[in-house]
Amino acid sequence: MGYILNKDQQDLVDLAKDFAQKKVAPFVAELDRAEVPGEKLYEIYKEAVDIGFCGLEIPEEYGGMGQDYYTVAAVYEELAKVDAGFATAVAASGLGLKPVLQHGNDAQKQLYADNLTGEKGSGFCAFCLTEPNAGSDAAAGTTVAVKQGDEYVINGTKCFITNGGVASVFTVFAITDKTKGVKGISAFIVEKDRPGVSIGKEEDKMGIRLSNTTEVIFQDVHIPADHLIGQEGKGFVYAMQTLDLARPMVASLAVGIAQRALDEAVKYAHERVTFGKPIIKHEAIAFKLADMDIKTEVARSAIINFLNTYYAEPKRNYTREAAIAKCYAGDISVEVALDAVQILGGFGYSREYPVEKLVRDAKIMQIYEGTNEVQRIVISGFLAAKK
Known part of the structure; x- marks a missing residue:
């Protein structure tokens, strides 16, 4: 693993690994079906939740673990190695939390901390950002x-909301001034139990x-005016800032998938014998495994590069x-998972083995x-701005 962690950080990552293997892994196949x-x-x-995985980022003064993003990314990778869906549910709480940690007041941060712990x-x-006609x-x-007076009244439908049916609080982006375009979008806290909130199809x-x-x-849905996060009209900015922090965490899930696919392929390649020797001794397979390892480690390094930049130059x-981290890790998670299927051959295509599921899990990493x-649009925009 490319993360350089101290003992306390590593202990938490080991706890996540142990939890995933003992508590999640035995039920993955059943729950997936x-x-x-x-x-x-x-x-x-x-x-x-009881262990604190959903409150990793919450500062200790609010009752959370106060972990840095190196540790969070490493924890997410371990969870995703066992099941990327479960890891997504945990990480999505971090996504909803980030705008409040960045721009909320103490009472708002405590509200989220109480929910997530x-x-x-x-x-x-x-x-809650995506809508039926507003994705990318x-x-x-x-x-x-x-x-309206000392309240806001919210109307609209959000879709593809991770944790939509299990969350007790939502971070909702809504238009407060239609005349201002993106500068008319604001961010709000909405509790699930407020009248008018309902959950659509799963x-x-x-x-x-x-x-x-x-x-x-x-x-x-009526909410108090103090449920506005930060300032009116800043919601789009907050959303984009949140996604900049969240995308490398998605990359860590993608790396978890890729690492699991590589591990399964290496294990099988040692066991499967053809033409008198394990297939890992055949150059065609050995080089494919090497490429899988290269891609996985480079993707992990892209996350670490982001985090180094984030902590060294926070105003940059x-x-x-x-x-780059999200795009590359998402792409290689699909590639490595598909390569694992190829190495396992017919067994890789069977639901009896885990690698076909890794392909299904990996694909969303290129989408959500x-x-x-969109990531390539963003990256190319930076290149176009250079002179």
Whole structure:
């Protein structure tokens, strides 16, 4: 592993590894096949909350673990090695939390801390930005928040919301001034139990099936004015800042998938004998495994490069580094998972072995939290600005 961690950090990563292997792994195949994951998944979610995995980023003064992003990324990788869907559910709470940590006041931070540490609520939150007609073009959203006295009234529908059905609090982006374009978008805290909040259909997904993905519908939802995060009209900026921090965390999930695929392929290549020797001794397989290892380690290094930049120069724009980490890790997770299927041959194509699932899980890494096409737009924009 490329992360250089102290003993306390490594102990937490080892705890995540142990939890994933003992508490999650025995049920992955069953829950992946289930039409509705059911109570067993929520029991495991609850255990993760009790340990503190959903509150890794929350400062200690609010009751969280106060971990740096090196540790968080390493924890997410370990969880994703066992199941990327479960890891996505945990990471999505971090996504919903980030705008509040960056721009919220003390009371708002405590509200989220209480939810994510299990003191109140479910232990999960959700980031509500995407809409049916506003995915990559997030500024095209139509959800509105109208100020009425000392309240805001929110109306609109969000879709593809990770943790939508299990979160007890939402970070919601809505238009407060239609005349100002992206400068008219604001960010709000909305508790799930407020009248007018409802959960739409749960998505029947190709992969990451141990995460909950739903519509979230807001119909005349009244919230206090103090549930505005930061300033009115800054919501789009907050969302983009959040995604810059979150994309490398998605990359860590992608690296977890790739590392698991590599591990499974190496294990099989030692065991499978053809023409009198293990297939790992055949150059065609050995070189493919080497390429898989190179891609996985470079993807991990891209995350570390982002984090080095983030901590060394916090006032610098790190959008490019975030986009590179997410884009490259997402792409290679698919490539490495497919290579693992190829190495395992017919067994790789069978659901009896885990690698076909890794392909299904990997594909979303190129799509959510900004498609890889969008990441390339971002990166090329930085190149075009150079003279």
